[in-house]
Amino acid sequence: MSSTEVLGARRPVVLRRAPSPWLAPWRFVRRYPLFPAIIWGAVIVFAIASPLIAPADPFRQVLTDRLQPPAWSEGGSMKHVLGTDHLGRDVFSRIVYGSRVTVTVVLLTVTASAATGTFVGMLAGYFGGTVDALLMRAVDFQIALPALLFGVMLSSVLEPGLRNVVVIIVLFTWASFARLVRAEVLSLRERDYVLLARAAGAGWVRIFVKHLFPGVLNTVMVLATLEVSVVIIFESSLSFLGLGIVPPTVSWGAMLAEGREYMSVAWWLVTIPGLAIFSVALAGNLFGDWLRDTLDPHLRRSA
Amino acid sequence: MRRYLLLRLLQSLLTILLVVMVVFLIARIAGDPVTLLVTFDASQSDINRLKQELGLADPLPQQFVRFLTDAARGDFGISFRTNRPAMQEVLSRVPASAQLAGFALLISLAISIPLGVLAAVTRGSLVDVIARFFALVGQAAPNFWVGLMLIFLFSVRFGWFPTGGRGGLDHMFLPALTLGTSASASLTRLTRSAMLDVINSDFVTMARAKGLPRRTVIFKHALRNALIPVVTILGVRVGVLISGSVIVETIFAWPGVGRLIIQAINVSDFPVVQAAITLTATSIVLANFLTDIVYMFIDPRIRYVRS
Numbered sequence: 001m002s003s004t005e006v007l008g009a010r011r012p013v014v015l016r017r018a019p020s021p022w023l024a025p026w027r028f029v030r031r032y033p034l035f036p037a038i039i040w041g042a043v044i045v046f047a048i049a050s051p052l053i054a055p056a057d058p059f060r061q062v063l064t065d066r067l068q069p070p071a072w073s074e075g076g077s078m079k080h081v082l083g084t085d086h087l088g089r090d091v092f093s094r095i096v097y098g099s100r101v102t103v104t105v106v107l108l109t110v111t112a113s114a115a116t117g118t119f120v121g122m123l124a125g126y127f128g129g130t131v132d133a134l135l136m137r138a139v140d141f142q143i144a145l146p147a148l149l150f151g152v153m154l155s156s157v158l159e160p161g162l163r164n165v166v167v168i169i170v171l172f173t174w175a176s177f178a179r180l181v182r183a184e185v186l187s188l189r190e191r192d193y194v195l196l197a198r199a200a201g202a203g204w205v206r207i208f209v210k211h212l213f214p215g216v217l218n219t220v221m222v223l224a225t226l227e228v229s230v231v232i233i234f235e236s237s238l239s240f241l242g243l244g245i246v247p248p249t250v251s252w253g254a255m256l257a258e259g260r261e262y263m264s265v266a267w268w269l270v271t272i273p274g275l276a277i278f279s280v281a282l283a284g285n286l287f288g289d290w291l292r293d294t295l296d297p298h299l300r301r302s303a
Numbered sequence: 304m305r306r307y308l309l310l311r312l313l314q315s316l317l318t319i320l321l322v323v324m325v326v327f328l329i330a331r332i333a334g335d336p337v338t339l340l341v342t343f344d345a346s347q348s349d350i351n352r353l354k355q356e357l358g359l360a361d362p363l364p365q366q367f368v369r370f371l372t373d374a375a376r377g378d379f380g381i382s383f384r385t386n387r388p389a390m391q392e393v394l395s396r397v398p399a400s401a402q403l404a405g406f407a408l409l410i411s412l413a414i415s416i417p418l419g420v421l422a423a424v425t426r427g428s429l430v431d432v433i434a435r436f437f438a439l440v441g442q443a444a445p446n447f448w449v450g451l452m453l454i455f456l457f458s459v460r461f462g463w464f465p466t467g468g469r470g471g472l473d474h475m476f477l478p479a480l481t482l483g484t485s486a487s488a489s490l491t492r493l494t495r496s497a498m499l500d501v502i503n504s505d506f507v508t509m510a511r512a513k514g515l516p517r518r519t520v521i522f523k524h525a526l527r528n529a530l531i532p533v534v535t536i537l538g539v540r541v542g543v544l545i546s547g548s549v550i551v552e553t554i555f556a557w558p559g560v561g562r563l564i565i566q567a568i569n570v571s572d573f574p575v576v577q578a579a580i581t582l583t584a585t586s587i588v589l590a591n592f593l594t595d596i597v598y599m600f601i602d603p604r605i606r607y608v609r610s
Contacts (some may be wrong), residue, residue: 026432042504049514067386144318146546146587149564150325156568157332233445240447241565253447260451264459271455274448282443 028159036287046099054093055081058250063087067266083268087092091268094250095276099122102280104162105235109169114224116170117177118216122208124178135143138180142175147235155243165244173227180223181216182299189217218295225291226255228284236277252277307374308596314591319369322584325372326577331363351374374581380574384567389574393560393582396430399469400559403552404545410491411483411540416533419494420526423502434491441488447545450481450554467556478555482547493536497529504528531602538594542587 028034046053065090069076076083082091124135151168158164188194194211202210238244239253247254252273259269343351355358361369370380373379379389457477458466464477501507502525512522548561556562560579568576 019401020429024427026436085324092442101493126314140314140319141318141353144588144591145322145325146542148543148546149580150551152549152564152568153326153329154332155574156576157329229443234444236445237447240445241550241553243568256448256451263451263455265454270448270451274452278444278448281445283441285443 001047005275023110033287033290036283036290039283040287041075043099043240043280043299044103046096047103050097050100052068052177054089054090054096058089058093058097059248060089062184064088069266070268070272073268082272083266085269086262086266091255091272097178097250098252098255098276101162101239101245101249102178102232102235102277105166107171107230108166109231109235110224110227112166113170113174113227114220117174117179118172118181118220121178121181121183122185122212122216124187125182125241126204128210129274132182139175139178141171141180143179145172147172147234151238152243153233153239155238160246161242162245162249165235165238167236169231172234173230176227177220178220182218183217184213188212222288222292222295225284226288228288229281231275232281232284272302307599310418311592311595314327315588318588319585322588323371323374323581324367327367330573330577342577347569352427354379377578379578382567383460383572384570384574384575389578390582392575395558395565396546396558397582399557400548400552400561403475403478403557403559404541404548406479406480407544408486408541410479411487412546414483414487415490416494416530419491419530420471420521422491422495423529423562424521426499431495434495437487438492441484441491444484446481446484447550447554448552449484450478453477453481454554457548467554469558478551478557481545481550481554485519485547486544490533490540494529494533497532500527501529503582527569531598532593534601535598538591539593541590545587545590 011049016142052173057298062084064082065084066078066086068084070086070091073083080090080092082095084090085094086200116284120139124139125131135158138169151172154168155164155296158168179186197207235244236253236256239246239251240257242257243256247253247258255273256270256277259266259273263270336375351360359366368582377390381387382392385392402432418430418434419553422431425431454466454477457463465474467478468474507520507524509519510524515524548557548559549564551557552559552561553565558584564576564579565582567573567579
């Protein structure tokens with residue numbers, strides 16, 4: 001930076017440097033959600049067409065083929081592109097099948113918690129008064145609870161498995177939707193079109209569906225996208241601890257936990273499932289950022 | 304101001320009360336504690352007598368009041384595993400956890416504040432891009448994966464650090480770095496955006512116009528104000544950090560409360576789980592309360608507006 005620059009001038013007297021050509025790929029990534037689209041596209045295709053894509057049965061154990069490294073690594077072969085685990089199961093096939101858990105959990109939890117949170121937020125914002133006070137205390141309380149801690153405790157007393165994982169995650173994610181939607185509804189309900197609808201005798205259900213919901217939809221969608229990574233990390237943390245999705249169902253978190261024992265001899269057993277979780281979460285965040293900038297620029301700073 | 308403080312204190316106490324209630328209810332979902340205490344050939348009348356003795360036949364609200372009064376005295380029962388009081392088990396692990404969490408917080412502050420400031424001041428530069436990239440990556444990487452990768456690289460491959468356990472500074476470095484990753488990422492993002500806001504305000508322009516040196520403006524005028532939102536979020540981050548210790552301590556075999564929780568869960572040692580979760584959740588609520596107080600002191604506006 002040159003010394004002639006005026007630090008913090010509102011209209012930049014600042015002579016901003018020409019954008020570096022080296023950073024062009026970075027700017028491209030920021031402008032278009034290409035990376036998230038590719039990653040999520042792949043994961044969804046994996047989940048829907050797992051039997052077609054997976055080269056092997058994800059449960060088939062071939063003990064003579066155990067701990068084979070990935071194809072590009074020394075000693076690896078194209079037979080097992082991402083290598084095999086300690087029981088000789090094909091890692092790539094397990095990643096493909098594991099995507100089913102990820103996609104299912106994300107779809108169910110994000111939809112359920114967005115729906116619950118939106119409804120609660122609308123009730124609180126629209127009716128105000130005691131309803132608002134009570135619902136918002138519940139929201140505050142949920143946000144004050146350390147999610148992972150109580151998630152771990154709750155899942156330890158419930159049967160492990162998909163259904164309970166979804167229930168637990170929804171319990172700990174709906175409140176942020178409620179808080180945000182309530183804030184939006186507080187201003188929406190004073191708008192002329194809402195007041196007119198009320199004057200015309202529309203009931204609250206109609207006002208919620210026809211007038212308030214379209215107004216909060218953008219915000220909810222942005223938050224829902226940003227919640228994707230939270231949900232994925234939550235699910236995989238529980239599964240990693242053996243408290244979420246448990247074998248025989250294939251999940252990336254549980255794969256990581258199993259691979260952990262063999263880390264010193266088989267780096268890929270930890271690296272690859274972790275990379276899968278990481279890139280799906282990252283794609284979620286990037287897509288959320290992009291969506292926020294596109295749909296709802298005034299949210300830009302708050303999140 | 305005093306009223307605000309009192310109100311916040313009451314709110315925190317209420318939250319703690321609710322925390323204890325949730326812990327109590329979850330423990331009841333787990334099923335009848337009696338079935339864990341009796342042998343499989345116990346007769347129904349034996350079970351009923353034991354229930355009477357332990358007060359488990361009383362109505363639920365009455366049981367809760369008793370649980371609460373016991374909890375207030377730190378009495379969560381006896382650990383099934385070691386036969387020592389559950390709270391004592393937990394308290395013996397607290398120093399290790401506090402040490403790790405404290406060090407993790409220090410590391411994340413040491414990374415995020417300088418990086419955030421530098422990124423904001425050199426907006427659009429390579430440093431800025433690196434900072435934003437780090438913020439994105441750090442928030443998307445699950446800490447169990449980060450931890451295992453660090454162990455793989457620095458302990459298994461290079462042998463620079465021990466793979467786990469508690470000992471000197473070298474034992475603490477990798478777990479603390481892991482635990483602090485997501486906090487560092489989000490704090491970097493926040494410091495950067497808070498700095499950018501402040502840099503664009505009139506008083507900073509004014510300070511520059513007066514001819515104050517750049518350094519003074521950045522550190523004295525801009526940073527001190529940019530830290531206000533950072534401190535607010537810090538309370539939330541401390542909560543996330545403490546719950547993250549459940550995973551990080553497990554991975555690094557760090558003998559703290561987080562690992563104790565998982566160990567106790569694995570052997571269904573409910574008194575210890577309850578004691579540990581209650582204590583941890585309470586400390587998180589208190590951390591949030593303290594943050595609010597600190598916030599009040601560093602930002603005089605709050606004191607006037609809220610009281």
